[in-house]
Amino acid sequence: MKSIGKTIQELRKKSGLDQIEFAKRAGVGLRFVRELEQGKHTVRLDKVNQVLEFLGHHLEVVRNGREQ
Numbered sequence: 001m002k003s004i005g006k007t008i009q010e011l012r013k014k015s016g017l018d019q020i021e022f023a024k025r026a027g028v029g030l031r032f033v034r035e036l037e038q039g040k041h042t043v044r045l046d047k048v049n050q051v052l053e054f055l056g057h058h059l060e061v062v063r064n065g066r067e068q
Contacts, residue, residue: 006039009037011055015055019034
């Protein structure tokens with residue numbers, strides 16, 4: 001979650017938004033934004049997707065190359 005959180009933080013900053021304004025516009029709470037950017041492992045995936053959608057991004061699941 002740390003890399004996702006840092007990426008979201010970078011995208012937020014590039015958009016010129018502070019955490020408060022970003023939370024309002026993305027439709028999530030300020031506490032969630034703070035925990036997400038800090039890399040907390042228990043953030044809700046639906047809210048992560050909501051934030052990414054606001055930023056024009058998405059998560060993608062890909063095989064890591066290991067055979068099962």
